[in-house]
Amino acid sequence: MNSQSEEDYLKALYHLEMDFDAVSTSSIAEYLNMKPSSVTDMLKKFAEKKFINYQKYKGTSLTKKGKLTALSIIRKHRLWETFLVEKLSFGWDQVHIIAEQLEHIKSEELIEKLDNFLDNPKYDPHGDPIPCKDGNIEEMNQKLLVELKTSQKGIITGVKKGTASLLNYLDKEKVKLGDSVKVIEILEFDGTYIVEINKRKLTFSEKICQNLLLETND
Amino acid sequence: MNSQSEEDYLKALYHLEMDFDAVSTSSIAEYLNMKPSSVTDMLKKFAEKKFINYQKYKGTSLTKKGKLTALSIIRKHRLWETFLVEKLSFGWDQVHIIAEQLEHIKSEELIEKLDNFLDNPKYDPHGDPIPCKDGNIEEMNQKLLVELKTSQKGIITGVKKGTASLLNYLDKEKVKLGDSVKVIEILEFDGTYIVEINKRKLTFSEKICQNLLLETND
DNA sequence: TCTAATTTTTAGTTTTGTCTAAAAAAATAT
DNA sequence: ATATTTTTTTAGACAAAACTAAAAATTAGA
Known part of the structure; x- marks a missing residue:
């Protein structure tokens, strides 16, 4: 059984390995807000544990x-985030800190039941894919709305980082995760998109389209 | 912010104070599976913290x-237990260990939203009352079914300790927590109860009636 | 290439929460 | 009432996970 701290390191390692490929002691320290000497200690331990x-x-x-273990923690994190947003109606921007705690709860059965309760979601509220039980992580066919052409379709999976306020706006417009979007028209003049969601026509500014993530089928 | 360990001690203290009234160092140690010397250390810290x-x-x-802090942890524990049983369909006997972990998650907002999501339950799946936000704990009007007379009514709140298998039986009979029960007839010969639940007549043996907890309105 | 700057590791300290063993206080029994 | 037993506390040690400061290795600059 790995400690909470170990789990945090594993996640950090996984994310750093995705984004950059040189994972240095100091980059881990920076990511976790710790001193490099602390990281070295944990790395030794991790080497022991293979x-x-x-x-x-x-x-x-x-x-x-290590990768599989990291993925199982990320799976838990993203399932809990989905739960918080979908069932407890938290804002998409509020759930990360709470999920950081929930991800450490130890129970295989809990996470499987949670997964079922949520109807086995493929993406979390930020549009990140939820790894499945065996560690497979579906490579995203994720695009920004602005990348779609007229008549193309997609399913809303989230918004880009740092655009929390967009979520509130979408909420107000009754647009939810999982809603299907079809591009009706793109105005050449200012890049405004006219789209259809739930049989309703909506107008999105170019800025919105640059931050709205969709799963497409190409 | 209290540590996980401190929270466990607080809960132990609360439960011991309810059941017995002499709370000795050794009884705490026994309850928590620790050595008395460890308990003394924590008691000193708790005295500091008032x-x-x-x-x-x-x-x-x-x-x-101390009591209020303990109650807020117990509130979390019991709400999570309710969640696990009601929403994730765990058995009533499986949820304690998981709730022991979940009760330590830090977020006021989370627990309030969970409470709402569960429709502000008054009792957990074991029939224990859920303290409310301000620490008030509703004194139970809880009775065993066997204590009811003909034509009396109650609402199922749980089963007695150590009768996990009864839960499975009730599940199979489609009897749920919160269901309303009315005593139709009590057979003098063997103490069998004939009751009405959800407009259906059901027959319960005396043994079942000795283990089924109800909230009554007297 | 060889020195200077940077990064990483080592060594030793701290805090939290546990432990064991011994000392002190309280409870019990004769 | 005092000696014995039990309970509680003290004192000192340990493990985990962080830290600081210093040493060692690597990288970069001239």
Whole structure:
């Protein structure tokens, strides 16, 4: 059984490995707001546990075991975020901190039941894919609305980082995650999109379209 | 912000104070599976924090502050248990261990939203009352079915300790928490109860009636 | 290439919450 | 009422996970 702290390190390692590929001691420290010396200690421990490939002074990478363990934590995090938004009506921007705690709850059965309760969602409220039980993570066919052409369709999966206020706006317009969107017309003059959602025509500014994530089928 | 460990001690203190009234260092140690010396350490800390009235060698009692803090943890525990049973369809006997973890999640807003999501339940799946936000705990008007006379009514709130299998049986009979029960007839010969639940007549053996908890209105 | 700057690791300290063993206080029994 | 037993507290140790400061390795600059 891994400690909360270990789980946080594993997640950090996973995310850093995705975004950049050099995972240095100091980058981990920065990500987790800790001192590099603390990171070194944990890396040694992780090498023992075979979570990482580690050579002194040479940086790290997750082993298969490490990656799978990280994915199971990310799965929990994203399922809980989905729960908080879909069932408890939290705002999409409020759920991260709470999910950081919930992700550490230990119970396989709990997470499977939660998954079912939520109808086995594929994406969390931020549009990030939810890894499945075996660690498979569906590669996203995710696009911004602004990338779609007239008559193309997609399903709303989230919004881009740092655009929390957009969520409130969408809420007010009764637009929800999972809603289907079809592009009716794009105004050349200012890039405004006219789309159809739930049989209603809506108008989105270019700025909105640059921040709205959709799952498409190409 | 109190640590997980502190919260466990507070809960233990509260429960011990309810059941017995002499709360000795060793009884706490036994309850928490720890050594008395560890308990003494925590008691000193709690005295500092004004959670308890503590005099060396003289045992302890919770202060108002301690009691309120304990109740807020118990509130969380019981709301989560209710969630697990009602929404995730866990068995009534499986939820305690998971709720022991969930009760430590820190978020006022989360617990208020969970409470609403569950329709502000008054009792948890074991029939224990859920303290409300301000720490008020509704004194139970709880009775065993066997205590009711013909034509009396009650609402099912749970089953007695150690009768997990009864829950499965009730589940199979489509009897749920919150269902209304009316006693139609009591057979003198063997104490069998004939009751009405959801407009259906059901027959319960005396043994069942000795283990089924109801909220009544006397 | 060889020195200077940066990064990483090591060594030693701190805090929290546990433990064991010993000392002190209280309770019990004769 | 005092000696024995039990309970509680004290004192000191340990593990986990963080820290600081110093040493070692690597990288970069001239």
